[in-house]
Amino acid sequence: MEAIFGGFSGLLLFGTLAALANFVGGLLLIKSGAHRFGERFLKYLVALGAGFMLAAIFIEMLPETVNIWTESYKGVSAAKAVGGSMTLLLGGYLLIQLFEHTIAPHFHFGAETHPESFMRPSAAYTAVGGLWIHTFFDGVSIAAAFLVSFRVGLLVFIAILLHKMPEGFTVASIMLASGRSTTKALWATLAIGAATLAGVVAIALVQERVTSIVAYALPFSAGVTLYVAASDLIPEVNQKEERNPMVSIVVFAGVALFYLLHRLMEG
Ligand SMILES: [Zn+2]
Numbered sequence: 055m056e057a058i059f060g061g062f063s064g065l066l067l068f069g070t071l072a073a074l075a076n077f078v079g080g081l082l083l084i085k086s087g088a089h090r091f092g093e094r095f096l097k098y099l100v101a102l103g104a105g106f107m108l109a110a111i112f113i114e115m116l117p118e119t120v121n122i123w124t125e126s127y128k129g130v131s132a133a134k135a136v137g138g139s140m141t142l143l144l145g146g147y148l149l150i151q152l153f154e155h156t157i158a159p160h161f162h163f164g165a166e167t168h169p170e171s172f173m174r175p176s177a178a179y180t181a182v183g184g185l186w187i188h189t190f191f192d193g194v195s196i197a198a199a200f201l202v203s204f205r206v207g208l209l210v211f212i213a214i215l216l217h218k219m220p221e222g223f224t225v226a227s228i229m230l231a232s233g234r235s236t237t238k239a240l241w242a243t244l245a246i247g248a249a250t251l252a253g254v255v256a257i258a259l260v261q262e263r264v265t266s267i268v269a270y271a272l273p274f275s276a277g278v279t280l281y282v283a284a285s286d287l288i289p290e291v292n293q294k295e296e297r298n299p300m301v302s303i304v305v306f307a308g309v310a311l312f313y314l315l316h317r318l319m320e321g
């Protein structure tokens with residue numbers, strides 16, 4: 055499988071699949087006339103994605119980061135060796151706080167149910183713009199993980215993929231709630247998908263010149279992913295949980311699914 059899906063074309067394939075999931079999420083909102091089936095299905099996907107993502111960060115991305123950094127700083131303590139990578143991790147986390155919640159006035163995952171927050175016409179674009187930065191790093195995560203190994207790449211790809219449909223749904227719902235047409239909403243989801251693909255391509259191109267790019271891209275995008283999982287998706291799970299505790303249980307199912315696939319891929 056690695057022979058077929060490895061290399062640059064493999065990266066493009068996985069990037070395109072993630073981008074397509076964004077678009078399908080947008081379609082789901084528009085075709086099902088918002089909410090109904092789409093929302094019920096996607097809230098479980100948000101919970102599953104959050105659990106899987108958290109496990110992928112702590113069990114794959116961070117250990118691989120520590121491995122890369124301690125190997126390149128031999129002779130110093132492990133704490134000193136990984137210092138730079140932990141700064142990148144924090145930087146990735148804070149970047150999304152800045153773009154999704156400091157610059158953008160109002161953003162949350164899932165269906166937009168308070169359009170009054172979008173009185174200013176530019177507000178929707180700011181929110182989608184903030185999400186654009188995050189989705190670019192979704193692509194960076196996928197590419198950086200594949201640079202570590204095919205197995206790590208596949209696990210991180212699945213982690214990212216699981217939240218891609220809810221993401222497209224979110225973008226489309228922001229656009230519709232701010233009075234845009236369904237066509238514009240679909241274009242916005244395409245733009246978000248394109249950002250993911252751009253993130254994948256950017257890492258693939260930089261890697262040609264700077265082979266150590268993975269040392270920086272992996273912890274930084276892990277910080278971004280941590281923000282998405284713990285500060286974007288989990289609050290959405292907890293909000294839904296008031297109505298249905300099953301949604302919160304699915305977070306644990308996401309972690310369990312990660313361990314299962316992790317186990318299967320080792321064999
Ligand atoms: Zn809202």
Ligand SMILES: [Zn+2]
Pocket residue numbers: 188189192217218221282
């Ligand atoms: Zn994302």
